[in-house]
Amino acid sequence: MVKQRRWNISTKIDSILLGDNPFFGVDHLSRENARAKKNVSQDFNNIIDVIKFSSHVGVDGMVVSTHPRLKDLLDHMATTTDLLNKITLHPIIPYIQGYVLKINEKGIIKVLMDILNPPTSLQNRIKIITKGSIGAIRKDIFELFELFVDLELLQLREAKINTVFLHDVFTDLALSLNLKSIFKSFQEHLREEYGVEAGLVTKNFPLLVDRLEEWNLTFSTIMTSFNRVGFQMNPSKRSCEHSLLKYDGKVIAMSVLAGGFLEPNEAYSYILSQPKIRSVVIGVSSVLHAKKTFEIAFLLPCTLIFIVSSTKL
Numbered sequence: 001m002v003k004q005r006r007w008n009i010s011t012k013i014d015s016i017l018l019g020d021n022p023f024f025g026v027d028h029l030s031r032e033n034a035r036a037k038k039n040v041s042q043d044f045n046n047i048i049d050v051i052k053f054s055s056h057v058g059v060d061g062m063v064v065s066t067h068p069r070l071k072d073l074l075d076h077m078a079t080t081t082d083l084l085n086k087i088t089l090h091p092i093i094p095y096i097q098g099y100v101l102k103i104n105e106k107g108i109i110k111v112l113m114d115i116l117n118p119p120t121s122l123q124n125r126i127k128i129i130t131k132g133s134i135g136a137i138r139k140d141i142f143e144l145f146e147l148f149v150d151l152e153l154l155q156l157r158e159a160k161i162n163t164v165f166l167h168d169v170f171t172d173l174a175l176s177l178n179l180k181s182i183f184k185s186f187q188e189h190l191r192e193e194y195g196v197e198a199g200l201v202t203k204n205f206p207l208l209v210d211r212l213e214e215w216n217l218t219f220s221t222i223m224t225s226f227n228r229v230g231f232q233m234n235p236s237k238r239s240c241e242h243s244l245l246k247y248d249g250k251v252i253a254m255s256v257l258a259g260g261f262l263e264p265n266e267a268y269s270y271i272l273s274q275p276k277i278r279s280v281v282i283g284v285s286s287v288l289h290a291k292k293t294f295e296i297a298f299l300l301p302c303t304l305i306f307i308v309s310s311t312k313l
Helices: 031-041 044-056 070-080 096-106 108-116 122-138 141-154 168-176 180-194 205-215 237-246 264-272 287-297
Strands: 016-019 061-065 088-093 164-166 198-202 221-225 250-254 279-282 305-308
Touching: 016 044, 044 070, 044 287, 088 141, 141 180, 164 180, 168 180, 168 198, 168 205, 180 198, 180 205, 198 205, 205 221, 205 237, 264 279
Parallel strands: 016 061, 016 305, 061 088, 088 164, 164 198, 198 221, 221 250, 250 279, 279 305
Antiparallel strands: none
């Protein structure tokens, strides 16, 4: 029997999901572009305006990484708006970069204390820290992995969540090491502890599809790169298109604008040429950009789902 925590769970994939890359300074082509946009796109007031506009036109879901600023953004939304009651979050976890730096500097137990204080009760803190300490002593990668999943989702405990995605860095590392058990552990832990489905993000779609078939594992949703110029489509555009025909689940295409290199019309025409893609990841970082993007998006066939997650102004 599935154990349900105090979570508000959605049972559907939203027709349009808004991503958070522009809000946290992610630009796949240029760090200079990200810095130039920082004063506008990463301002909380701008973020709230974008989310409000998106929600108004029917974009009632959001893909989020567990960036250090995410909790502050959610707290701001909770105290100044009713948006947390209107949108569903689809987390991508874990936030690898932050953990590597912090653990190297402070050690795992101090990092756990910093993260857990004050978001959860003393009882939960003791439980999570004990689990993490035991895992560290035993060098049990699976206990530690589940611990980080719990920590990442802790800051989303007041929000509605849907499919939870494993970050591409972790997915592709586990693939390279042939760690089937990591994928099983991730999927089972989310189902048993949170009652939600697991998804995977990857930058090597063909290898992931082949390994899942070899391991007899089924993941209903994979997020990966698809675009006309083959940007981040590894090992090649052709092999990704071939694997797309083999995979039976839902494919969410990210990097459809190739990090801003492609114009929306030419980007979408390619996506529409791929018969099994029903979801895409595009980007908005301002209300004006959202208006232009959605005007184009809503002219496309209604079977195409849009998931917003990039940075081009």
